[in-house]
Amino acid sequence: MTRHILSLSGGKDSAALAVYLRDRVPEMEYIFHDTGKELPETYDYMARLESILGRPVTRTTPEDPFEHWLAVYGDMLPSNHRRWCTKMLKLKPFEAYIGDDPTINYVGLRADEKRTGYISTKPNITAVYPFQEDGLVRADVIRILEDSGLGLPPYMEWGRSRSGCFFCFYQQKIEWVRLKRQHPDLFERAKEYEERSAAVSQNFTWCGNESLTELERPERLKQIEDNWNAAQERKRARRENLPLSAVIGGAEFEEEEPEGCLICSL
Structure with missing residues (x-):
């Protein structure tokens, strides 16, 4: 059966x-x-x-x-x-x-x-x-x-x-910032795993070439948020500048979703 x-x-x-x-x-x-x-x-x-x-x-x-x-x-x-x-x-x-x-x-x-x-x-x-x-x-x-x-x-x-573990390496940096804001305890646990790994793998972090300790510096948090907001404004401007015929024809796009493991993120 x-x-x-x-x-x-x-x-x-x-x-x-x-x-x-x-x-x-x-x-x-x-x-x-x-x-x-x-x-x-x-x-x-x-x-x-x-x-x-x-x-x-x-x-x-x-x-x-x-x-x-x-x-x-x-x-x-x-x-x-x-x-x-x-x-x-x-x-x-x-x-x-x-x-x-x-x-x-x-x-x-x-x-x-x-x-x-x-x-x-x-x-x-x-x-x-x-x-x-x-x-x-x-x-x-x-x-x-x-x-x-x-x-x-x-x-x-x-x-x-997307769904997935709170420390998912597919997260964008803005999502790490938001995790820090929303669930600081989980952010700290992710840092602990990263620090544990740092003892055996130099410069290997959850998100590219930047450790969570570096990312959580107040000035860096603000920079990431400012960069993300500016990118969203550019996207909105592009959508607003599309001709009506393009919008009706389906040319207006939805925000692209980030990559992720299929079995994790569906």
Whole structure:
């Protein structure tokens, strides 16, 4: 018997897909890969989603926590070139939960994006992309969430763009600044991991060539925020200068979403 699995990340796309398929695939199993390093807002959002689905969401947890794997990998922080966090904290629990059962894995990639990601290559797991198949884009996702009463994830209210661990290396610097403002305790924990790694990997940090200690200097925080605000003003000006025919024709663009691991950020 084939199982139907939808992995929830706490992000808008996987949440919208769950709502979209709620009545279409009644045998769906909903799972949430809980790394133990999620934002508090993610846990709140998952609880609300579970209520709207009217179905329980199974939580998978890694056999060993992040700290264990950090030690195993020689205190080297994960990065976009070394995504051991995705493999050990999300993909392995996902594959263990499924086992060898024939499985259809529903993925929330939209028709307006070309992301790829860390998808299982086990032969018993087949990935399908309902939003792409049905031509649904970002505006459709937002409509689904609003119509359901769930809305967008609450962390987006303070400027976090995607779900994932609070220390995700895919964050933009402005998001690190916002983490510092919104959750200073989590920012401090991310600093501790970075300082632990610094003892074995000189100049390797969470966000490029700048440590969190350097980033949190008041003058640097302000500089990052000022640069981001200026960039947003330039984008708004470009949109305002588009001719009406271009806007009607679809040339007006939505803000591009940053890169992220597929299994983490959907």
